Amino acid sequence: MTIHKEGYKIIAWSIILFAAMNILSFYIFSFYTPTISWLIFLVTFVLVVFIISFFRIPKRKYTIDDNAIVAPADGKVVAIEEIQADEYFTDRRIQVSIFMSPLNVHVNRNPIGGQVTYSQYQPGKYLVAWHPKSSTDNERHTTVYRNNEGELLVKQIAGALAKRIVNYLQKGQEVEQAGEMGFIKFGSRVDVVMPLNVKLNVRIGDWSKGGVTVIATW
DSSP: OEEOGGGHHHHHHHHHHHHHHHHHHHHHHTTTOHHHHHHHHHHHHHHHHHHHHHTEEOOOOOOOOTTEEEOSSSEEEEEEEEEEOOSSOOSEEEEEEEEEOTTSOOEEEOSSOEEEEEEEEEOOBOOOTTSTTHHHHBOEEEEEEEETTEEEEEEEEEOSSOOOEEEOOOTTOEEOTTSEEEEESSSEEEEEEEOTTSEEOOOTTOEEOTTTSEEEEO
16 A cells, blocks of 8 residues: 555644644643543544545556446445536436545546546535535536547546545546546545446446446446
């Protein structure tokens, strides 16, 4: 397991704050009320461990298959529906939505290899990630990929807690399947919008692993 670069500053400041709070509590409480000092230590220690684990990158064997569309994120499949595309595409498409809780790995990965044909940030609201309108109303970053099989769209969507979406891709860039697309901090949702003729490989309630789980095939 390694730590993602997006977490370096946050983890460093968390450790500094952890040390400062506990040094202060030691001098104030340890002699007369050591229980309070230990309670502060335990609470702040758990918080630091949580923050470190949030930015983890576990070792995995990623799925590399030209015929497969892999999950761009860890999380739970919360919606599978036919929609009228509202960005980039104008036809009807299949959308698979994956909810990422704060406990999930938050690195987002390319569902296919190929060329980035569209990469656009959209400001918006911060509705809870499972809200039906979060896909269209929330802050988001949309990326479209094209390979020999076709085109698909991925939306990184901010939620009530996620206040920062990071996307590393630019229009015209060639990318590898399961390579890093970006990062969403502190829980959110990722939508994958695919052609109607794909063969789905997941159901609502399934759990996905980013870069590993095959959610559909061409």
